Amino acid sequence: MSLEVLGITVLMTFLFGYIIVGAIDFGAGFFNAYSLLTGKEHILTNVIQRYLSPVWEVTNVFLVFFFVGMVGFFPSTAFYYGTTMLVPLSIALILLAIRGSYYAFETYGASGHKGYSFMYGLAGLLLPASLSIVLTISEGGFIDMVDGQPVLDYGALFTSPLTWSIVFLSIAATLYISAVFLTWYADKAGDRDATELLRKYALIWSLPTIITAGGIVWELRSHNAEHYNQLLGLWWMFALSGALFIGTVYLLWKRHNYGLAVWLLIGQFALAFYGYGIAHYPYLLYPHLTIHDSFTNTAMATALIIAFILGLGLLIPSLYLLLRLFLFNKDYVKGRKKDEHA
């Protein structure tokens, strides 16, 4: 494996991590707000709070890791994406800031204003939408070079059906991932009402997820034929991903083994995500930027990879400890351990 492929694989793995933990977090915020609206908050709030509280900062670091790593391994992305993405990413940053800080303000400062919860929920939906724009732009066709400087064509971007399919997919997938995960979590907590409600949400959002995902592939055929053809070449990954999807829905439907359902879900998204990514190879930005011509020098790449391996040696045990103490700790999940925060 060449260094650039290794680099991009590491980065994709962290992006994937962010997509999953971020989606759970964003979706949870939305369901929480929605339950306030429909007067069902007593069912959900407890489960959601217990999951989110100890991990919210960790979620954010996945994102930071991704974009810092991206500029580290592929400095030219700073030039192309940095110059063009000022507006969409600034908006995403502001949403992220509002969301993160209000979560802390609410949970620890206990202000309990409903308006915050709605803002929090809404921001959770807008975030995946605004972040997903990066993916759309990477397909090419939205960036023109003017005097050697990349310029984003907003008109083309916002009128393209591809943009909107990706936006819808990001929202549907967020809610779907979140609902499936929380169904399992609520079930572990022994909270029947919450499990049932979340299971219903999961089933509702499964269909839009798979439809929009299919829609994107179809859009790509006309938008970026090269990427489309490479996707077809990897058809088996997507077929397998679809099979796992059916498995998850089946388990949910039968109220059977929600833990397995979550693993199938992760498998489904992993296959689709890596399939999509592999088909994107070698482009980081069609047709301007490939992973080869944007790659940093060998000395830096080697240093980054060594740092990464050493870092993982530190992180994996720590993450394991976090999961054991909170996610997989029966007493904590069930709320029997009255761990008072600070």
Add this chain to the structure above:
Amino acid sequence: MGNEESVFFSRVLTELTLSFHIIYATIGVGVPLMIMIAQWVGIKKNDEHYILLARRWARGFVITVAVGVVTGTAIGMQLSLLWPNFMELAGQVIALPLFMETFAFFFEAIFLGIYLYTWDRFDNQKKHLLLLVPVALGASFSAVFITIVNAFMNAPQGFDLVDGELVNIQPLVAMFNPAMPTKVAHVVITAYMTSAFILAAIAAFRLLKGSDHVYHKKALFLTMKLGLIFSIGAAIIGDFSGKYLAEYQPEKLAAAEWHFETEGEAPLMLYGVLDGQEVKYAITIPYALSILAHSDPTAEVIGLNEFPEDEIPPLYIHYLFDTMVTIGMLMIMVSGLYWLGKHMRWRFIHSRWYRWLIVAGGPLTVIAIEAGWWYAEVGRQPWILRDIMKVPEAATTSGHVDTMLYLFATLYLILGVGSVVVLRRMFRKNPVEREIADREAEVREGTRKGGDHR
């Protein structure tokens, strides 16, 4: 929007984000150490008050961390959004510490989550304290790594520049650049110092507002002692920073000192005004600049006239430097007198005016942090990478920076006000007197302390 405007607004937005982030970041670096010390003292002396101190500090810390994290995420991304050309070039040489910083964050975030939610889980408090060690280490190391990046901007090395291309890159050499030792040490120790004085200010404020609880007195004494140690350290390392500047960035030191002619036996000028190249109404300390620069009262200090006009930083940084140093000296005196007064049983340290002075110390040290950073960053102008890239070449060409500036300014206003309001409400609703009473009642009722009570 022309490119000049993009550059201008990029600068303002960077200045704004960094100046805002640094307040929360400084607290984020220093306060975990303070919590750790308080909890440790509490365990060692078997004194519930210190443990409660640690616990209440930790509660407030969550709020400041949250703002630190989101503004840090903002500046991290803004570096690429506003300075894409700089990141593309410098990223090839200095990406390593930036990348390592994310690991430090990761480490900190994980253990902070665990620490905050396990206050009553362990019967042995020492185990709980142990969880804080990675938090404090992670926070301090994120400061170390990011400051290394900043040091590189001041003293770039570890590569060769051939026809505008970077070759022969050595990431470790770039990290261990000449600016790094003094800069890292000064930033970290001033973060500890600032946190100590902010916490001291809170304790002094409670005492002024009528609480006479021994809890606040213990808090005040502990934080003032720590503040004294760290402020002396800050001044000593600050002195080394001056020597670094004299050697590697003489224009920054000369501009801060309004030192125009290269000469020996150079005096240090504090404040004053500038009339052409003449300094008026300044407080002059003979030989002091030569000593600051080279530890030798007769040593020659390079003056501004040696540099081309367009490479001289703005001269107003003189006041920033003076502000920082004045506050540093003042805080050494305030905390030193307090400590001495405690031992000598001087009465005046318990007087209202002295407590107000301690209260003022909190905001003042934050001002010193801001002044120090502004001095260091503006003093590097016009360079973004000294001698290699100037600021205008680095900036984005995007035309929407002004709009983003207004959006972010609004955001910081909301976050700043929000964090203050939430912190005040949090401690108002649960004053320490009541918490202590509650805890004592709990113990008296014979319920087991900690563990699975309720």
